[in-house]
Amino acid sequence: MKVEMKNNLFSERVLGIEMSGIRKFFQKAKPGSINLGIGQPDFPTPEHIKIAGIKAIEDNLTGYTFNTGVPELREAISAKFKRENGLVYSPDQIIVTGGAGEALHIAMESLVDNGDRVLYPDPGFVSYRECAVLAGGIPGGIPVDESLHIKTEVCKEMLDGAKVMVLNSPANPTGAVEDRETIRDLVEYADDAGVTVISDEVYEHFIYDKEHTSAALFGDNVVTINAASKTFSMTGWRIGFVAAEQELIDQMIKVHQYCLTCATSISQYAALAGYTGTNECVHEMKSEYAARRDLLYNGLKDLGFEFPKPEGAFYMFVPMETEMQYKILDAGVVIIPGDAFGKNAVDYARFSYAASRDDITEALKRIESII
Ligand SMILES: Cc1ncc(COP(=O)(O)O)c(C=O)c1O
Structure with missing residues (x-):
């Protein structure tokens, strides 16, 4: 109808x-x-991840977990941040979510008020604009140049008066990877402008001729989003995570609690095998x-x-x-x-x-x- x-x-x-x-x-x-x-x-x-999921079922690890996720997984993600990204996030600063998609949603809901301007790459992943609008924000697409990288000078101008800026490197749909200096420049500029950066790093492991740079290396006002989805080919298991300053985590956990309660227990144990196993x-x-x-x-x-x-x-x-x-x-x-x-x-x-x-x-x- x-x-x-x-x-x-x-x-x-x-x-x-x-x-x-x-x-x-x-x-x-x-x-x-x-x-x-x-x-x-x-x-x-991968087989070791599937086996861990099966074992979780057999061990009856099928009830609710803590809202933030099982402690062992948050510890493993905290260790992963140190090892792979050079970032220090304690397990308490991490929420395990239903994929990066939910992480993005709870971040926007916690940061954006009606009428706040939210910047995101355009072309960019489909959820950025829509999550911003759902949270009451006014969307603003950051253009890319012919090389498909963010137009940094235009982006800086747009930052004035904005509330949130999403960065996504490596990027969907362009495949562009921003270099370290660009990320540093944008994060520092956002910090000066009082804009919170949401850095979506779900493709971090799939970079061919460059290095990955995490935005949170260059400022505290950065929310890092990532997921097991692409890294371990686990899209259907729905495991992602978000890491941020404690005050923001304390807000995001409320949205997560009333939306999902916790990420799927079985999938959390499977992802644990991913983050503690060999790469x-x-x-x-x-x-x-x-x-x-x-x-x-x-x-x-x-x-x-x-x-x-x-x-x-x-x-x-x-x-x-x-x-x-x-x-x-x-x-x-x-x-x-x-x-x-x-x-x-x-x-x-x-x-x-x-x-x-x-x-x-x-x-x-x-x-x-x-x-
Ligand atoms: C850039 C980007 N961020 C987030 C997501 C969502 O990931 P997840 O499946 O973990 O929710 C995707 C999925 O395609 C994506 O391309």
Whole structure:
């Protein structure tokens, strides 16, 4: 039944957001299409993590956990922050969430008041704008330049009077990785302007020619968000986490408590095996992504597409007109139009290489057939 939107049934906040444009494009795909639209790893969850999840069920670890998450997992994440990111967050400064998605939501709900300006990369991950609007914020998309990196000078100007700025490196959908100096510059500038930075680092392990830099290295007014989802190919297990100054954690925990109570207990024990185990599985996934990146990048370049080589995540953001995007879809290859990721990238399409090399090769053949 179609609901008349002009009544008073629904909140303006929820009417102000839309279903993700990603889903809309998927619905247009022909049967037998190759899916280069997907934003999740195609690897199975590593064996030691699955076994830990099964053991948690067998050991009846199936009740509520602390709202913040099981202590062993928060300790393991605290150790991970020290080891991999050079960040000092005590276990008390960490909340285990239902994926990075929930972490983002509780951060926005805790920081944003009606009318506060929230900045986020545009093109950017679909949730940033919508979470900001749901929290009552006024969204402001930070543009990127031709190399797909944030326009830092424009960003600095936008910071004046803003409340929150989201950074995402490596970035979805562009695959851009901001360098250390840019991140330092933006975080320090935000700090001076009294703007809280939310740093979404879910793709930190998938960087090919550069290094990852955590924003919280350069200021205290930074909320770090991450997840097991992409790192360990665990998207369906729904484990993410958020780390911040204690005062903010004390606010975010209230939102989390009344929304989710706690992240799934079984998944928390599975993620614990991930964060305390070897990163060998992550390295293997990364080297496979790197090979796929080269295959897809070189293939598209050979077909005449010009674009910067992505530095991280598992996406390629390719300039092309809408007509070409539909031709590719018609040829049986699902890609995602740039306008699903904001207003600034209409003439782009996102290709995901979280797909097998065979699928990438076949997709390139299909694209070649229409060029
Ligand atoms: C940049 C970015 N942040 C957050 C998320 C959400 O991650 P999760 O599945 O852990 O909620 C995604 C998922 O695609 C993403 O691309």
